Amino acid sequence: MLTLRIAPDASPVWSWDGNSYVADGGRVTPYAHPMVEHLAATDGTRTVITVRERVPGRAAASPAPATVTADSLDEIAAHARRWPVDYVLIETAPHRPVRVTVGADRSTPLFLAHRDGTLHGSWDMADLAPFATGINPKEATRLLIYQPRYTTETAFTGIHRLTERATATFGGDLIISYPAPVVHAEPRELADGADVLTAFIDGIDTALDARPLEPAVTVCHLTGGLDSGSIGTRAAKRWPGQLDTATLIVIGPGREQQIRRRAEMRDRVSFGPHDLRVDTRDRLMFGASCARVRGELVSPYDEPLYQHFGELNALIAALGAHTVVTGLGGDEMVAVGSAESAQAAADRTDEFTLAWLGPRARAAIEYGDDAIAPPAMAGGITLLAAETVAPPLLRAGLWPVHPFAHRALIELGDQLPFYWRELKQLQRRHLGTFGLSHDACNPERRESFAELVEESLIVNGLPLLRRILNEGSPLIEAGLLDPDGLKAAVAALETELYHEEPHSKLVEVLTLDRAVKAFLS
DSSP states (O other), X not given: OEEEEEOTTOOSOOEEOSSOEEETTEEEEEOOOTTEEEEEEEOSSOEEEEEEEOOTTSOOOOOSOEEOOHHHHHHHHHHHHTOSSOEEEEEXXXXXXXXXXXXXXXXXXXXXXXXXXXXXXXXXXXXXXXXXXXXXXXXXXXXXXXXXXXXXXXXXXXXXXXXXXXXXXXXXXXEEEOOOOXXXXXXXXXXXXXXXXXXXXXXXXXXXXXSOOOGGGEEEEOOSSHHHHHHHHHHHHHSTXXXXXXXXXXXXXTHHHHHHHHHHHHHHTTOOSOEEEEXXXXXXXXXXXXXXXXXXXXXXXXXXXHHHHHHHHHHHHHTTOOXXXXXXXXXXXXXXXXXXXXXXXXXXXXXXXXXXXXHHHHHHGGGTTTTBOOOOSSOHHHHHHHHHHHHHHHHTTOEEEOGGGSHHHHHHHHHSOHHHHGGGHHHHHXXXXXXXXXXXXXXXXXXXSHHHHHHHIIIIIHHHHHHHHHHOOHHHHTTSBOHHHHHHHHHHHHHSOOOHHHHTTHHHHHHHHHHHHHHHO
């Protein structure tokens, strides 16, 4: 949403130069986009700068700093913290710590670093590569075992994530304070005559209406899945014939089913005329043209399918769109609650038997839940996923909107009885109201990138893994990878049948190895 560079002793006089807020010792550059606005106010000593998503029914705010009274400035800051969608609030005053606070409904990440008494921040972790000082073993281990956690930590010491509702205070050192946890409602019995599907539609509408979407320049990420299908069909029903669609086409057993089901959705509901598709069949991961393989600064949190989504995003932007609506967060919206899953948890033992884990990673596993962010309105996995998809979209000039991460749908999901959430019955029944076939609402085959990962690892991944063994890796030096275990895994991948568990996790080895080499070189 922005980039920043601020020293605590920055001048109290801020101005707008048409691109950034500037002061002697500070610069704040908002992300330029029709869905984003920015404003500033000062009482002559303190300054408040807000960069935020726009809401419907309001003209874009004037960016020029306004001079107000001290009481009015307090009111402006308090109002900024109540903003209903994503925001970043920056508070500065001479010789006082800089404060940066973000909202609950995160659309983009904000990474922070500091050096020589200056705070730096960006939505793009690559901007902060010069501040990476080493590998964070605990966070690197979470990535290697594919157990991500929403936390202020990143894979690199020296770079921090500002999590939802958290406040960063910088006065020469950086302190990030977590907010109070969000208390969620419990599932409850339905009242007589309760209309769950109407409540679901109302929730989708509320989420879509939270931002000033313009159908003519908005594309729905319609994968054919139950989540993006539910959001996309409802949005198309509201704006018939206006919303174009886009997706990646998978390979493997679910391929033809995905193509067929998407075609049925587009035929049954009046979407826009354009359907942008990038076929992954001839586009393996980790090829010679892959930015990660070329050594470019690609964050370990960016899309695993970085090149594929980059190509799709470029097509969407070329169409003239500037906003993308997704189905991200649908899994957690109807996730089974902890009490209901207690038996399932008892029956499942997580065994991290990955042969390639080094001694330092094995020692860090038990600390994986330390210092993580408290419960938020949206689930931690949803928040991390939103931060994963945002940078590639923003680089293409596209703004992400995730209706399932909105309060209206999360609160509905919290209270639904188990039988409405189990196997996504809510989404299945909703799609059925459009007259879609049983096949479209109840796909028999898994539509995923698992087969693409398999083929990519065998064709392109094996040479890269051998290079790690031959040339070394900072992950080996840090004790996070065991070269003997990795060598055995490579030999097994070369001579035995591929097994999705554990072999697919070798993608994490490659992604993290490439990121560490790029960021710490």
